[in-house]
Amino acid sequence: MAFLMPEGLMTGVSIDAAQARRVGFTVVLWQGAVTIVVALVSLFVATRLAAVSAMLGGGISTLASLVMAALSFRRSSLANPYSAVRGFYVGEAAKLATVVVLFVVVLRTMKVSPLAMFAAYMATFFVYWVALANALPTLRGAVVPSAAPK
Numbered sequence: 001m002a003f004l005m006p007e008g009l010m011t012g013v014s015i016d017a018a019q020a021r022r023v024g025f026t027v028v029l030w031q032g033a034v035t036i037v038v039a040l041v042s043l044f045v046a047t048r049l050a051a052v053s054a055m056l057g058g059g060i061s062t063l064a065s066l067v068m069a070a071l072s073f074r075r076s077s078l079a080n081p082y083s084a085v086r087g088f089y090v091g092e093a094a095k096l097a098t099v100v101v102l103f104v105v106v107l108r109t110m111k112v113s114p115l116a117m118f119a120a121y122m123a124t125f126f127v128y129w130v131a132l133a134n135a136l137p138t139l140r141g142a143v144v145p146s147a148a149p150k
Helices: 017-045 048-072 081-109 114-142
Strands: none
Touching: 017 048, 017 114, 048 081, 048 114
8 A cells, every 4th residue: 555655664575567458368268268268158048149248247357357457457557556557556547437338338239137237247256356456476476675764
């Protein structure tokens, strides 16, 4: 929570940016895979409309995560801790805007099965929990304490 503390009180913590970037983009890939699985299940269990709706719902979440990862992990965002925090705020705001805009467009212009669409959207969130559970030991090992506070 470096952004909540005055600069003089922060204890520096360094996280391997390349590893964090890999985790971020891996989440996007797995969300795409989950979207395809939910769409295929919807096709076999329900209808073609349900499968298309599932692809749209999961696709919205996946695209929004891609936007966040791209903005959060660009080189300029990782220059220093304050830029990194700012990058995550910008990425999260862009992700939220992407989700809202895409849901509005889809719901206004297409006939969808809401249950399938929102089920796929929600299913992509489980990817975050799995990724977090798998990445924490890796990231914890990459954390290197720096000099004591001044």
